[in-house]
Amino acid sequence: MLTLFSYPDLSGVADNNPYGLKVYAFLKLCNLAFRHEHIFDASKAPRGQLPYLVDGDEIIGDSDAIIAHLIEKYSLTIDDGLTSSQRDTHLLVRRMLDDLYWVMSFSRWKDERFWPLFRDLILRSHPGVTPDTLEKAREFNFKRYYYQGIGRYEPNAAYARGIADLRVLANLLPRSGFLFGEKPSSADAGIYGFVANIYFYEIDTPLKEFVISHANLVAHCRSIHTAFK
Known part of the structure; x- marks a missing residue:
């Protein structure tokens, strides 16, 4: 298996x-x-x-x-109906989500307003994790952020970058259904992976505030989330 x-x-x-x-x-x-x-x-x-x-x-x-x-x-057919243009859009969305990742991670590990809340949420949810382990992970992430570049941003500038990515998603997604029509493609799995980790996150970051203010982002996220519950 x-x-x-x-x-x-x-x-x-x-x-x-x-x-x-x-x-x-x-x-x-x-x-x-x-x-x-x-x-x-x-x-x-x-x-x-x-x-x-x-x-x-x-x-x-x-x-x-x-x-x-x-x-x-496994000869999966999930993307079989996509046009050449849609496949190009899918690649561009994936690359944009790679950019959004750094802002999401920044909001959890770097931003001093949200780090203590995130730390405590992890410790409550996973008792096997120790504060020392999280501090070491945070130090490691700080190095990653610095060399990638997001660690050199002030928080408001970092969030502006992430919100710009989310705004593109909000502009691309229809009011109902999925990115390329009535059936989900692998692109929708990728969008869900990111938006769900913002929308369902218990801490109200600027990224979450943006997502919950856009009904189509929420509808897309929830439709996939409930599909396999």
Whole structure:
């Protein structure tokens, strides 16, 4: 059986990292049977990153590579109806979500207004995690943010960047249905992975304030969230 290794759940979503939740949603939308193993330590994962998938003797890291592998190996039809233009849009949305990731992560680990709330939420939700472990993870993330660039932003400037990404999503998504029509594609799994980790998050960040003010973002998120409950 397929086994997905990803970060633990939080605030009612199956993975508190958008990339792991993206793969989880894709597997669910495609009705593929799988085991879901939650881990915190990514040191033994491919490239030292989560999520990764074990499929027999194969170990695949990176959410896009996992989805591409599953589509090819299991002849999945979830994206079969997409036009060339829609596939281009899908790629652009994925790259934009990569940008949004850094702002989401910044809001949890870097922003002094929200860090204590996030820390306490993790400790309440996962008693096996220690404050020392979180502090070490925070120090590691600070280094990542600095070299990526978002760590050099003031909070308001960082959120402006993330909200610009979310505004594009709000402009692209219809009032009901999915990005490319009545049926979800793999692009919708990716959008859900990010928006759900903002919308269902218990802490009211500027990103969450934007999402809840846009009915189509909420409707899209909830439609996928309830599809596999």
